[in-house]
Amino acid sequence: MLDNSPRAPNLPNAPGVGYKPQHFTDLRADPGPVRWIEVHAENYMGDGGRPLAQLRALADQFALSVHGVGLSIGGEAPLDRDHLARLKTLVGWSSPASFSEHLAWSTHGAEFLNDLLPLPYTSETLQRVADHIDQVQTALGRQMLLENPSSYLCFAESTWSETDFLAELVHRTGCGLLLDVNNVFISATNLGLSAESYIEAFPLHAVGEIHVGGHDEDTDDHGAPLLIDSHGKPVVDPVWSLLAFALAKSGPRPVLVEWDNDVPDWPVLRAEAERAALALAPAQ
Amino acid sequence: MSVSQATFRSALLDAEEAVPEGLLDGSDTPAGARFSVYRNNVVVSLTEALRTAFPLIYKLLGAQTFDRLAAIYVRQQPPSSPLMMHYGQELPKFLQSFQPLSHIGYLPDCARLDIAMRRSYHAKDAAPINPSVFQTDPEELMSLRLALAPATIVLRSDWPLHDIWRLNFEPDAPKPRATAQDVLITRPEFDPAPHALQPGGADWLQHLQNGMAFGSAHEATITAAPSFDLSAALSQALQTGALTEFKTKDS
Numbered sequence: 190m191l192d193n194s195p196r197a198p199n200l201p202n203a204p205g206v207g208y209k210p211q212h213f214t215d216l217r218a219d220p221g222p223v224r225w226i227e228v229h230a231e232n233y234m235g236d237g238g239r240p241l242a243q244l245r246a247l248a249d250q251f252a253l254s255v256h257g258v259g260l261s262i263g264g265e266a267p268l269d270r271d272h273l274a275r276l277k278t279l280v281g282w283s284s285p286a287s288f289s290e291h292l293a294w295s296t297h298g299a300e301f302l303n304d305l306l307p308l309p310y311t312s313e314t315l316q317r318v319a320d321h322i323d324q325v326q327t328a329l330g331r332q333m334l335l336e337n338p339s340s341y342l343c344f345a346e347s348t349w350s351e352t353d354f355l356a357e358l359v360h361r362t363g364c365g366l367l368l369d370v371n372n373v374f375i376s377a378t379n380l381g382l383s384a385e386s387y388i389e390a391f392p393l394h395a396v397g398e399i400h401v402g403g404h405d406e407d408t409d410d411h412g413a414p415l416l417i418d419s420h421g422k423p424v425v426d427p428v429w430s431l432l433a434f435a436l437a438k439s440g441p442r443p444v445l446v447e448w449d450n451d452v453p454d455w456p457v458l459r460a461e462a463e464r465a466a467l468a469l470a471p472a473q
Numbered sequence: 474m475s476v477s478q479a480t481f482r483s484a485l486l487d488a489e490e491a492v493p494e495g496l497l498d499g500s501d502t503p504a505g506a507r508f509s510v511y512r513n514n515v516v517v518s519l520t521e522a523l524r525t526a527f528p529l530i531y532k533l534l535g536a537q538t539f540d541r542l543a544a545i546y547v548r549q550q551p552p553s554s555p556l557m558m559h560y561g562q563e564l565p566k567f568l569q570s571f572q573p574l575s576h577i578g579y580l581p582d583c584a585r586l587d588i589a590m591r592r593s594y595h596a597k598d599a600a601p602i603n604p605s606v607f608q609t610d611p612e613e614l615m616s617l618r619l620a621l622a623p624a625t626i627v628l629r630s631d632w633p634l635h636d637i638w639r640l641n642f643e644p645d646a647p648k649p650r651a652t653a654q655d656v657l658i659t660r661p662e663f664d665p666a667p668h669a670l671q672p673g674g675a676d677w678l679q680h681l682q683n684g685m686a687f688g689s690a691h692e693a694t695i696t697a698a699p700s701f702d703l704s705a706a707l708s709q710a711l712q713t714g715a716l717t718e719f720k721t722k723d724s
Contacts, residue, residue, distance in 0.1 A: 231556055236596055237623070238596060239663035259556075265478045272554075275556075300551045300553065301552040301554055303522065304514040304518060341511070344475075345495045379499065382499065409506055415507060415510070417510055
């Protein structure tokens with residue numbers, strides 16, 4: 190069992206949802222199978238008001254996952270110490286069962302670009318990311334989970350496969366992983382790889398959480414399918430199948446449904462959580 | 474063949490720039506338009522952040538004009554921190570010198586109002602002052618030191634700023650009058666609300682904020698604004714939850 194939290198128990202092996210403030214009342218009154226929620230860390234770094242009050246109330250009812258989107262762990266530059274300190278404050282008072290971030294970069298110089306940007310997989314970037322993870326885990330005093338990205342392109346200079354790169358990060362830092370099967374499906378489609386082979390090569394023993402979400406469909410210059418990670422639609426059937434495939438290999442894990450854009454009314458998202466519960470049933 | 478993050482970033486915000494070499498699709502051919510996914514994500518996500526952050530500007534300009542403004546602003550002033558709740562601090566200044574919209578003179582102040590509302594929304598919680606502190610003898614009253622709640626913000630404007638806000642967000646609001654209006658923003662619980670201040674009202678609150686005693690703040694205010702009505706100002710401050718804990722002269 191992973192030890193992702195010094196104070197709170199791990200996330201339950203049950204459905205969770207990405208929390209949206211418009212669901213505050215309905216989610217609490219009618220959670221369905223939802224046992225835990227995930228929030229984007231950066232939205233809870235104000236000094237007070239409704240966001241913090243809601244988070245305190247939700248943490249009484251649900252297990253909590255704090256998911257950072259702004260640390261730029263894959264950045265060439267050193268981590269932003271101020272931001273790390275803010276994370277430490279948030280993780281300190283909200284005592285989440287899990288803290289996770291992305292294998293991506295978003296800060297360059299003094300600019301924050303508000304997107305999860307890709308990095309090449311080389312021995313040099315591996316060491317840099319490992320150093321950043323060490324720094325995060327030391328600052329927060331706990332293990333973190335690192336999420337696999339959704340890819341639209343790849344780097345000619347890469348010498349590691351993504352799965353080997355992630356496995357080596359786990360080995361060097363002791364971090365856990367967040368397996369986003371929607372991202373796996375997107376990357377596999379976009380780069381012409383097998384999603385099943387990716388999951389078979391993934392270090393599943395280190396997975397502390399799984400994500401599913403919706404994506405958009407487009408095409409590239411050559412008419413090849415190009416899937417875009419939009420979190421604005423229901424999870425498609427092939428991604429539910431891939432979730433079942435992953436769970437059959439990994440055993441039960443906390444499964445999160447992400448829906449960040451064009452957010453539907455609560456019953457629609459709850460129905461997605463019910464599908465996640467069904468996917469989890471055979472693995473329990 | 475290695476693509477630095479400086480190169481990546483530069484091509485990201487400048488659509489005219491070539492896609493960096495060394496980026497491929499899955500079959501070893503140049504990534505081409507696939508790079509546009511990132512270009513698009515950055516501009517769309519930052520535009521969306523500005524839409525959320527500037528509801529009054531958005532209402533005034535409409536979606537099309539707002540998005541054109543945002544497309545320029547996000548490239549010139551990308552965020553300097555991962556806290557998107559603070560994004561757009563430079564927009565009022567940007568609007569002051571933005572020629573295509575310079576005919577709308579009140580836009581920069583409207584952007585300041587949007588920023589102040591957001592700052593109030595995220596400000597530290599504080600209990601409102603207990604009105605019984607005013608039930609004391611006159612001498613004690615004059616020496617009271619009142620404090621503004623962290624979510625209380627005073628905004629000065631040469632435009633009918635409060636009327637403009639009402640016209641855009643309240644049904645059946647009257648047309649803005651041709652007058653300067655200072656605005657008081659308070660947050661009784663979680664939702665900030667703007668209120669019009671009478672002449673001298675902004676000065677009075679500023680004096681209190683600076684730690685002046687109740688009596689001296691009043692004297693200083695009426696010197697500059699003889700029509701200032703203290704009881705109206707105090708009752709507005711109490712009703713809107715503008716004040717928090719107080720200190721006496723000795724504490």
